Amino acid sequence: MVQVAMGELGLLHRKCYNVALANAYEGLGQGKRTFRVPVSVVSDWCEFKSHNYQALYDVFEELRVTPVKSVTFDEKEAKKGRKRKRVSGDGLLSSFAIIEGGIIEYSFSDHMAEILHEPEQYIWLSLNAQNKFDSKYELNLFENCVRYISVGSTGFKPLEDWRGLLGAKDPYYDDFKNFNRKVLKAATQGVCDKSGIIVSPEFEREKRKVSKIKFTVSENPQMQLFDHKEHSRIRESAAYKRLVEIGLQDVEAIHWINKxxxxxxxxxxxxxxxxxxxxxxxxxxxxxxxxxxxxxxxxxxxxxxxxxxxxxxxAEAREQKAQAEQAEEMLKAEFSTYQKSRAQDLIELQDEASITALGQIVADALVIREMCQRWEAIKRDPSQLDLRKSNDRIIFGGYVVAEALKLWGDPQDLDFEEYKKQKSAIS
Structure with missing residues (x-):
């Protein structure tokens, strides 16, 4: 699995690069390295609201000179039983040119072509989804989680790796509370609300400090997930085949059929x-x-x-009923994620005496022997729970969260109907 850290780029740069990659994807698999696309098509796909195409040409020139770090997690096991990480550098584009008539020509290095044509990489290309995002953090999180939809989780990766992938390298985010509040929570909510996936972060701590993060990833039943499924269908249509025969490029033909x-x-x-x-x-x-x-x-x-x-x-009446049922289930999942995050924040604010009191309440509530033994083994410290383990997840989600919210939270933190009202008011 490959992750490419392009977080320092702005939102428009990310959108343009995704269009360039979508246009090139089929050709990359055939050994091509140089591609062309009309700037008007790039503008339409990116929902660029100006006819000042020079701004888009400038974006491609900036992509050409932008270095990129790729992080590879090798499937081969290292000696200590974990996947080996390889970090390498390259340029997003190896060349760029403007051809008279509003045509953009660009090329990839062999190394980038190899990375970008991996099957997992194609699910970056949710070109319709990318225009729903309002910040680069949302788009970066979406792109770095969506490829894990088939396995359900990104796996734990170091906090610093996630900061690089999301583009939050500013020293302000050295304080995890700032990073969590300004980047993680906002980006997670944006991805869940606007894309075809639902993501939820989980934290691993060393000495009570967050050291690693993973995201659970599941499909949002209310939204279309991957554009490439629809693109594959379009490529089988008579309209697509006729346009290609006339001379239109792949992404250009798909664009007009979509439009x-x-x-x-x-x-x-x-x-x-x-x-x-x-x-x-x-x-x-x-x-x-x-x-x-x-x-x-x-x-x-x-x-x-x-x-x-x-x-x-x-058909609409039937669909509305199904959507209402799906929306209720999704909202319950969101509420559960909110409660866990809220409880985690409250726990971090407490002193040792308060944590001890929480530990006693949870100990009194636990009834299964294995869980009681586990709670005592970690000295009733919630930060020592390993959420990768089933019993620890149950202790945290079924006991710690509820008791922490009762002790220190607001009444609405435990009220699903109130949460639903607030969500309805916002939307």
């Missing part, structure tokens, strides 16, 4: 083919797509939509 729908694109293709342009059929096709040449009239589209309206209405 206009397969039927709309086929209308444009039929118009262009009827005109039989001898010169620059690719340019003529792009112009037709942009201007809407061959699009059906509004009345024609209304008649077609009316024929499907009743079916859609019935």
């Amino acid at each position: 206009k729908g397969e039927a709309g694109v086929l209308e444009n293709i039929a118009y262009v083919e009827a005109k039989k342009p001898d010169k620059n059929p690719t340019g003529y096709m792009v112009a037709a797509l942009r201007a809407g040449y061959g699009d059906k009239s509004l009345e024609e589209r209304k008649r077609e939509e009316a024929a499907q309206k009743q079916l859609a209405k019935n």
